[in-house]
Amino acid sequence: MDSLDVARIKKDFPILERVVNDKQIVYLDNAATTQKPTSVIEKINDYNRFSHANPHRGAHILSVESTKIYDDAKEKVKSFINAHSTEEIIFTRNTTESLNLIAQSYGREFIEKGDEIVITISSHHSNILPWQRIAKEKDAILKYLYLDKDGRLPMEEVYKKITKKTKLLSIEGMSNVLGTIHPLKEIIKYAHNMGTKVIVDGAQSVPHIKIDVKDLDADFLVFSAHKMLGPMGIGVLYGKKEILESMPPFLLGGDMIEYVSEQDSSFAPLPFKFEAGTQNVEGAAGLLEAINYLENIGIENIKLHEEVLTQYTLEKMMNISYLDIQGPLDMENRGGIISFTIKDVHPHDTATILDSYGIAIRSGHHCAQPLMHYMGVPSTSRVSFYLYNTLEDADKFLYAIKNVRKWLGYGS
Amino acid sequence: MDLNSLYSEIIMEHNRSSHNKGDLENPTVSERGYNPSCGDDLNIEFILEDQMIKDAKFKGYGCAISQASTSIMIDLVKDITIKEALDLADIFLRMIQKDASDEEIEKLEEAIAFQNISNMPARVKCAVLPWHTLKQALKNY
Numbered sequence: 001m002d003s004l005d006v007a008r009i010k011k012d013f014p015i016l017e018r019v020v021n022d023k024q025i026v027y028l029d030n031a032a033t034t035q036k037p038t039s040v041i042e043k044i045n046d047y048n049r050f051s052h053a054n055p056h057r058g059a060h061i062l063s064v065e066s067t068k069i070y071d072d073a074k075e076k077v078k079s080f081i082n083a084h085s086t087e088e089i090i091f092t093r094n095t096t097e098s099l100n101l102i103a104q105s106y107g108r109e110f111i112e113k114g115d116e117i118v119i120t121i122s123s124h125h126s127n128i129l130p131w132q133r134i135a136k137e138k139d140a141i142l143k144y145l146y147l148d149k150d151g152r153l154p155m156e157e158v159y160k161k162i163t164k165k166t167k168l169l170s171i172e173g174m175s176n177v178l179g180t181i182h183p184l185k186e187i188i189k190y191a192h193n194m195g196t197k198v199i200v201d202g203a204q205s206v207p208h209i210k211i212d213v214k215d216l217d218a219d220f221l222v223f224s225a226h227k228m229l230g231p232m233g234i235g236v237l238y239g240k241k242e243i244l245e246s247m248p249p250f251l252l253g254g255d256m257i258e259y260v261s262e263q264d265s266s267f268a269p270l271p272f273k274f275e276a277g278t279q280n281v282e283g284a285a286g287l288l289e290a291i292n293y294l295e296n297i298g299i300e301n302i303k304l305h306e307e308v309l310t311q312y313t314l315e316k317m318m319n320i321s322y323l324d325i326q327g328p329l330d331m332e333n334r335g336g337i338i339s340f341t342i343k344d345v346h347p348h349d350t351a352t353i354l355d356s357y358g359i360a361i362r363s364g365h366h367c368a369q370p371l372m373h374y375m376g377v378p379s380t381s382r383v384s385f386y387l388y389n390t391l392e393d394a395d396k397f398l399y400a401i402k403n404v405r406k407w408l409g410y411g412s
Numbered sequence: 413m414d415l416n417s418l419y420s421e422i423i424m425e426h427n428r429s430s431h432n433k434g435d436l437e438n439p440t441v442s443e444r445g446y447n448p449s450c451g452d453d454l455n456i457e458f459i460l461e462d463q464m465i466k467d468a469k470f471k472g473y474g475c476a477i478s479q480a481s482t483s484i485m486i487d488l489v490k491d492i493t494i495k496e497a498l499d500l501a502d503i504f505l506r507m508i509q510k511d512a513s514d515e516e517i518e519k520l521e522e523a524i525a526f527q528n529i530s531n532m533p534a535r536v537k538c539a540v541l542p543w544h545t546l547k548q549a550l551k552n553y
C-alpha cells in the first residue's frame with residue numbers, strides 16, 4: 001500500500017534516532033521546517049572542510065570549486081522546477097525574502113494607483129505584509145480570495161475577484177494551516193487572460209508536489225530550502241526571464257554590478273543582478289544535495305506516501321468527538337497538514353503535552369492571523385507529515401492526543 | 413519539569429474555575445496583556461480606592477498556564493495596597509529567574525506553583541503575562 005521504504009529512509013535522518021526522556025522523537029512539524037539526511041549534512045560539511053572560498057571572484061582553486069558548487073546548485077534547481085535557464089533562478093535567504101524582493105522591485109516599479117493586488121485569506125504573513133505596504137504606498141487596492149467552509153478555494157471566488165484591474169495575484173500552492181492545495185493551473189490561466197501576473201508561494205507545495213513552471217506558466221515561484229530537507233538561510237526566487245529583466249535590482253552592492261563609476265553604475269546580467277553581496281554557498285550545496293535526495297526517492301512517491309498517512313490520521317481524528325479539524329476532511333486537493341483544536345484545551349497546552357510524549361507538533365496562529373480570524377479560531381495545533389514519517393508515528397500521535405484532556409483534568 | 417508538576421492540582425483548579433472571570437462595573441483601570449508566541453490575550457480590570465485594590469476581574473483567551481496564573485494573581489492582590497501588589501509582582505518575576513529568597517517566595521502563596529516554570533522556557537511568558545499586565549496597569553497610581 002505504501003510507495004516508500006520508510007524504514008530505510010528513516011535511517012538516513014540521524015536526528016530521528018534521538019531519544020529524549022526515554023522516548024524516540026516523533027517529528028511532525030514538517031510544515032515549519034524539515035530534518036536533514038546525512039547526505040545533506042555531509043555535503044555542507046565537505047564544502048566547509050575542503051572547498052570554502054568566495055565564489056565568482058578569485059582565480060584560485062578554492063574559489064573555482066566554490067563557484068562550481070554554487071552554479072551546480074542553480075542548475076539543479078533549474079531542472080528540478082523545469083525552468084528555461086539558470087538566469088531565471090535567483091537565490092535568496094528564504095521564501096519571505098523572495099516575496100519581499102518581488103514586492104519591492106516588481107511592485108514598486110509596476111503597481112500604480114488604483115491597481116488591484118489579490119492574495120488569499122490563507123496567505124502566510126510573508127505574503128500579506130509586503131503587499132499591504134505596496135498597496136499603501138501606491139494607493140492600490142489589496143483584495144482577498146476567501147475559502148469556503150471546507151477550507152477550499154472555489155473558482156467562482158477567483159472569477160469574482162480577478163478582473164482586468166488586477167495587476168498581481170500572489171497565491172500559495174498549499175495552505176500552511178489547512179493543507180489545502182489550490183488548483184493553480186486553472187487559476188493562473190484565468191488570471192493571465194485578465195492580464196494579471198501570478199506569483200506562486202511554493203513554500204509548502206514545492207517540497208511535496210512535483211512542480212513544472214513551464215507547464216504551470218507561473219510568472220514567479222518562491223520557496224525555501226529548509227522545508228525540503230535543505231538548510232535554513234537559502235531560498236529560491238524563480239521568475240520568467242523577460243519579467244526579471246524588466247525589474248530594477250532589489251539590493252545594491254558587490255557581485256551584482258557590471259561597471260561602477262563615482263556617480264553611476266550598470267548592473268550585472270541575470271541572475272546576478274538580484275544577488276548582491278557574497279552568497280550562501282554552503283546553503284546552495286545543502287539545497288543541491290537535498291534535491292538529489294528528493295529526486296532519488298521521487299516527489300510523486302513522497303506525495304503518495306503522505307496521502308496514505310494523512311488519510312489514515314484524518315479518519316481516526318474524525319472519530320474523536322472532542323476534536324475539531326480545520327480544513328478539508330477528505331483527500332481531494334489536500335496535502336499532509338492537519339490543523340485541529342481540542343475542546344476546552346488551548347493549542348499551546350496540547351503542544352506541551354504532546355512534547356512530553358516525544359511528539360513535535362506546532363501550535364499557534366502559524367503566521368496566518370487573517371485566516372485564523374476568518375475561521376473564528378484564535379489558534380490551532382498542527383501536525384504535518386513528510387517522507388520519513390510512518391503509520392507508527394501517526395499512531396503515537398493519535399494515542400497522545402487522546403490523553404491531552406485527561407492531563408488537564410477533563411474526564412475524557 | 414514533568415507534566416504532573418506543570419499541570420498541578422492548583423493550576424488545573426484555577427484554569428477551570430471562573431470565579432475571577434468577567435467584567436467589573438466602572439473599573440478604575442483596565443489593561444490588555446498579549447503574548448504573541450502563544451496567542452494568550454487577556455484583559456484585566458481593577459477597581460482602586462485609597463491606594464488599595466478593591467476588586468479585580470479578567471477576561472480573555474489563553475492557555476491553561478496563563479489563565480491559572482491570572483486567576484491566582486487576582487486572588488492574591490485583592491484587598492491589598494497597590495504597593496504590596498507591585499512588590500508581589502516583583503517577587504514573582506524574580507522567583508521565575510531564580511532570584512528570590514525562600515522568605516519572599518512564601519508570600520506568593522498559591523503562585524508558588526509556577527516556581528519551576530523556568531525549566532520550560534516555552535511557557536515562561538504564559539506564567540508571567542498577568543504580572544506584567546498588572547505592573548503596566550498600576551504604574552501610574
Ligand SMILES: [Zn+2]
Pocket residue numbers: 348447450451452474475476477478537538
Ligand atoms: Zn500561553
